[in-house]
Amino acid sequence: MNARNWGALLWFGLAGVGCGGVPEAVEDGARDVSAQACPPGVAARVASLMPPDTGGFMGELTNVQGTLFFVTSTFDTGSLLWRSDGTEAGTFPLKTFPGPPGVYQPQNLVAVGNRLFFQTRTDATGNELWLSDGTANGTRLVKDITPGAADSVLTNATELNGRLVFFRWVPQPGGGAGPELWRSDGTAGGTLRVRNFTSTPGLGNGTLKVNNMLLFFFSEDTGTTMWRTDGTLAGTTSVKRLDAGPTYLSDVSRPGETPLFILEDGPNSEVWRTNGTASGTVRLDAFGKRVSLLGTLGAYVYVTSVDSPVTKRLRIDRLSLSGDGKTHITTLPNPYGAYEYTFPSARRAVVSGNDIYFNLSIGSDAPVPTAVSLWATNGTASGTRQLFDNRNVEYGYGYPLFATGTGQVLFGGAPEQNGPAFPYFTRGTPATQGRLADARFPDSFTRVGSRIFFTAFDAAGEGQLWSAPASLSCPPGLTGTGESR
Numbered sequence: 001m002n003a004r005n006w007g008a009l010l011w012f013g014l015a016g017v018g019c020g021g022v023p024e025a026v027e028d029g030a031r032d033v034s035a036q037a038c039p040p041g042v043a044a045r046v047a048s049l050m051p052p053d054t055g056g057f058m059g060e061l062t063n064v065q066g067t068l069f070f071v072t073s074t075f076d077t078g079s080l081l082w083r084s085d086g087t088e089a090g091t092f093p094l095k096t097f098p099g100p101p102g103v104y105q106p107q108n109l110v111a112v113g114n115r116l117f118f119q120t121r122t123d124a125t126g127n128e129l130w131l132s133d134g135t136a137n138g139t140r141l142v143k144d145i146t147p148g149a150a151d152s153v154l155t156n157a158t159e160l161n162g163r164l165v166f167f168r169w170v171p172q173p174g175g176g177a178g179p180e181l182w183r184s185d186g187t188a189g190g191t192l193r194v195r196n197f198t199s200t201p202g203l204g205n206g207t208l209k210v211n212n213m214l215l216f217f218f219s220e221d222t223g224t225t226m227w228r229t230d231g232t233l234a235g236t237t238s239v240k241r242l243d244a245g246p247t248y249l250s251d252v253s254r255p256g257e258t259p260l261f262i263l264e265d266g267p268n269s270e271v272w273r274t275n276g277t278a279s280g281t282v283r284l285d286a287f288g289k290r291v292s293l294l295g296t297l298g299a300y301v302y303v304t305s306v307d308s309p310v311t312k313r314l315r316i317d318r319l320s321l322s323g324d325g326k327t328h329i330t331t332l333p334n335p336y337g338a339y340e341y342t343f344p345s346a347r348r349a350v351v352s353g354n355d356i357y358f359n360l361s362i363g364s365d366a367p368v369p370t371a372v373s374l375w376a377t378n379g380t381a382s383g384t385r386q387l388f389d390n391r392n393v394e395y396g397y398g399y400p401l402f403a404t405g406t407g408q409v410l411f412g413g414a415p416e417q418n419g420p421a422f423p424y425f426t427r428g429t430p431a432t433q434g435r436l437a438d439a440r441f442p443d444s445f446t447r448v449g450s451r452i453f454f455t456a457f458d459a460a461g462e463g464q465l466w467s468a469p470a471s472l473s474c475p476p477g478l479t480g481t482g483e484s485r
Contacts, residue, residue, distance in 0.1 A: 043423060043437035043468035046084065047091035049455070050074055050463030057101060058455035058463050061446035062109040062116060067134055068448050069109060069116050070455070072463065073101035081106050081118070083134050084465060086451060091465060094132060095139045097122070106130070112159045115186055117142075119154055127151035129164075131186050142184060143191040153177070156207045160214050160231050167216075170198055179203045183231045194229065195236050204249030210259045210276040215239070217261070219246045224263065228276055240278040251293045257351065258296045258321060271303065271319055284323050295349050295356040296321070297379050302329070302356060304346045312337040314344040314360060318379060330381040334362060341365040347372075352403040354378050355428055357387075357411075359399050368395045374411055376428055387426055387433065390414045394441070397421060402445030404452055406471045412442045423456065425472055436468050 049072050050056055056074035068086065073079040078098040084091035097104045097120055106120040114133070121127040125144045129152070132139040145168060146152040153169040164184045169177040178198025184191035197203065197218070204217035213228045213235075224243040229236040248264040263270045269291040274281040287305065294302040300318045307315040316329040336342040342362050349358035355376045362371040372393050377384040390399070392414040399421070402410045409428075412421040423442035426433035436442075439456035446453050451467045458464060 042472065043439065043466055045437075045439075045458075046086065046453070046465040046467050047088045048462055048464055049082070050077075052458075053461040054463065055461075056463065057105065058465075059444040060107065060109045061444040061453055061455070062111055063446055063448045064111040064116050064134070065114045066449060068446065068453055069132065069134075070444065070465075071106050071109070073105045075101060079105040079120070081132065081139060083132075084453075086448065086453070086467060094134070094136050099123075108154075108157055110157045110159055110164060112164050112186075113162060117157065117164045117184070117186075119157075121151065123149060125149065127153070129154060129166075129184060129191065142186060143188040145182075145191070154182075155205075156216070158207060158209055158214055160209070160229075161212055163231050165194075165214055165229065165231050167203065168193070172198060172201070176201055181229060181236060194231065194233055202246065206249055206252035206261065208252050208259050208261065208274070209255065210274065213276045215259070215274065215276060217242075217249045219243075219248060221246055226274070226281060239276070240281050242272070242281075250290070253293055253296070253301075254349075258301065260293060260296070260301055262291065262293060264290065269303075269305075271301065273321060282323065284321065285319055285326050287317075287326075291317070292346065294346055294358060294377075295351045297351065297354065297356060300379060302377070302379065306343055307331050310337075312343050314346060316377065316384065329377070329379065330384045332360060332375070332384070336362050336370050339370075342370055348399065348401045350401045350403040350409060352409050353407055353428070355383075357401055357403070357409045357426075359401060369393055372399050374399075374401075374413065374426070376426075385429075387428070387430055388413045388424065390421070391417045392419055392421075394421060397441055398443065400443050400445055400454075402447075402452070404470045404472070405447065408472050410436070410442075410445050410452060410454075410468075420457075423454065423466070423468075437466060439464070439466055442466070 054074045058072045061070045068084040070082050078096050080093040081095050082093050104121050106118045109118045116132045118130050120130055126149050128144055129142040131142050155167050157166040166182050167179045168182050171177050178201040180196050181194040183194055200218050202219040208215040215228050218225050223241055224247045225241050226239045228239050250264050251262040253260040259274050261272050269287045271284045273284055291303040291305045294304050299321050303317050305315050307313045313334045314332045317326050318329050319326045334344055341364050345361050347359040347361045355378050357376045360373050360375050361369045364370040372390045374388040375386050399412050408425045410425050413424045414421040420440040423436040442454045442456040444455050450470050452470050453467045456466050
C-alpha cells in the first residue's frame with residue numbers, strides 16, 4: 001500500500017506502512033466500476049495555496065454568509081487563515097500563525113452570523129478563542145480565558161441564537177477535569193461562563209442542536225441525564241433522566257437529520273429519538289451488540305454493526321422512528337474477513353435524495369485501512385449497491401463524501417493501483433458518475449452559494465483551491481477516457 005505526505009491529520013514526511021499480513025488485493029469478480037471524465041471547465045482551479053511538493057494541511061473550509069474561510073499549514077509558512085470570494089484575486093491569507101503545523105494551527109472553525117470563531121495557540125496566550133470578521137485587523141483574540149501561556153481546553157463549539165456556545169474543561173484538585181458551559185458574542189466582556197458543571201465530569205462527547213437548543217449528556221454513577229441550553233443560565237436545564245446508572249454516549253445524528261443518539265448500556269446499544277423535550281425523548285429500541293447510526297430515510301433510521309467476529313461483515317438494520325421495531329436489511333461482503341483486524345465500519349455517510357451514501361472501510365493492524373469502497377442504499381437489500389472500489393488506499397487520506405443538495409454526491413476516489421485519488425461525482429450508479437478534474441486528493445468539500453469549493457493538489461504537488469458548480473450537467477463519457485475495472 002502506498003503512503004503520501006498529504007494526510008490532513010498525519011502531517012509530513014510519512015513513510016510507507018505495511019498492512020500486517022493482509023493481502024494487497026482480493027479479486028471480486030462481481031465488481032465492475034467505471035469512471036469517466038467530465039468536459040473541461042466543470043471544475044476549475046481558483047487559486048494556488050502552497051508551492052509544489054511542500055506537503056501539509058489544507059482544509060476546514062467554512063462558509064460565513066457567502067465568504068469562504070479555510071486553513072493551510074506547512075513547516076515553511078506556518079499556519080495561515082485564508083478568506084476567498086471564489087475568485088483568484090479575492091483569495092488571500094488574512095493572518096499567519098508562526099510555529100509548527102498542528103500546534104499553532106487555527107482549528108474548530110464555526111460561523112456565527114457574519115463572523116468566524118476559531119481556536120488557535122500562541123506562545124503568549126496558549127490555546128484560546130479567536131474571531132475574524134474577514135479583515136486582517138479584525139482577526140484577533142477574543143479573550144485569554146485561561147490567563148497567560150496556559151491552554152484553554154474548549155470543545156463542542158456551536159452557533160446558538162447568534163452566539164457561540166462551548167464547553168471549557170477545568171483541571172480538578174483530585175485529578176481529571178470537569179466542564180463549564182460558556183458563551184461568547186465576540187467581545188471579551190461578552191465571553192463568559194454560563195454554568196459550572198465541574199462536579200459532574202461525565203460529559204458525553206457528542207451534542208445535538210435541536211430547535212435553537214443545544215442538547216448535551218452527563219453520565220455518572222448516579223445516572224445518565226440529558227440537558228439542554230439556549231446559551232443562558234435560566235435556559236440551561238435538565239431535561240430527562242435516561243438511565244439509573246452510567247451509560248456511554250457513542251453516537252449522535254448529523255445536523256439536518258432526525259435528532260437521534262445512541263447510549264451504550266452494558267452490552268446493549270440503545271437508539272433514542274429526541275425533540276429536546278422530556279416527553280419527546282424516547283428509546284426506540286435496543287440491540288444486544290454495538291451499533292452505529294448510518295442515516296435516516298423517511299420513517300426509518302438505519303444502523304450498522306459487525307455481523308460476527310468470525311465473518312466480519314457489515315450488517316445494516318432498519319429501525320422505525322415511531323418505535324415499531326427493527327428489520328434486518330442486508331449484510332455486505334468482506335473478502336478480507338478471514339484475516340485478523342479486518343473489521344468493517346461505515347464512514348462519512350451522507351444522505352442525498354432517496355439514498356444514504358457511505359464509505360465501507362475494512363480495518364487492518366496498521367494505521368491505513370485494508371480497503372475503502374463507496375456504497376449507497378435506498379433501505380432495501382436490492383437497492384444496496386457498490387459504486388466505487390478504491391484501487392489504492394492512501395495513508396492519512398479521509399475519502400471525503402459531500403451531498404451537493406442538487407442530487408449529486410461528490411467524493412474522492414483512487415481508480416488505479418498506487419495512484420492518487422481524484423474528485424468524482426455520482427448520481428447513485430456506477431454509470432452516472434464522472435471525474436470532475438485532474439486534481440489529486442480532493443478534500444473539505446463545502447458549498448458556498450451555487451458552487452462547491454474544495455482543496456486539492458495538481459500533478460506537480462501544488463496545493464490549490466478548486467470549485468465546481470453545485471448543479472452538475474455533466475453526463476459521463478463526453479470527453480476524456482473511461483477506466484473500466
